[in-house]
Amino acid sequence: NQNGFNKQMYLVTYSVTGKWIDLPDITPPVILLARQIKHIFTGDLEADVISNPFFPWKEKMLLRAQIARITQSTTLSPDGIWKKAEDNPREITERSEEEKKFPSFEKLTKLDAWCHLVPGILQCGRTLHPDPEPPKEGAPEVDPEKYKEEMKLIDPFDERLKPISQDCPCDEWKYSWTIKVMGDPQMYKEEGKKNLTTGGVIVIRSLI
8 A cells, every 4th residue: 555654664763873773564453552542652662562451562663653643644735736536536646737736825824725645544543444354164255345335434534635624623622733824924035036935934733
């Protein structure tokens, strides 16, 4: 799965001058358990995770799982850069230069101008529904396509490129995200440059 949570490789180090260590790939069971526990990291990748429910892997696996959860939920893109693939609405493609409509700085200060770039993790701990288990001896075979359609009803996908303004609200907040502009947002034109620029920076924070 090219959009799965093992698409990227992550490395960690105890010191910027020390050895970099690859974090391992993870599986859906690790994601499902990581959702259920709170843990203060010790900084020792090989440390046991003392938790309830029991987490049978080392701290490096919990760290990798939390990175995956954060990455799949908070990787954003301005609206107008990507579009859904015509033959598969679960896939996206980058718009051509003629099609791209990059939002203005003013529009980027609104939640509607930002969307989720990568697919979220389903309740089953995956980004795609799995194929059905092979039938036991004597049991009827299961149609894989019918099985996946049923799974979509039980554990539905989020729409690709969903605006972050449509995310479920967080507690007393109206939205799950907040936007703040830092610096000078005034637009001006630098000498020798064609486009307008600004000294403003947009900071988007997840409230979940």
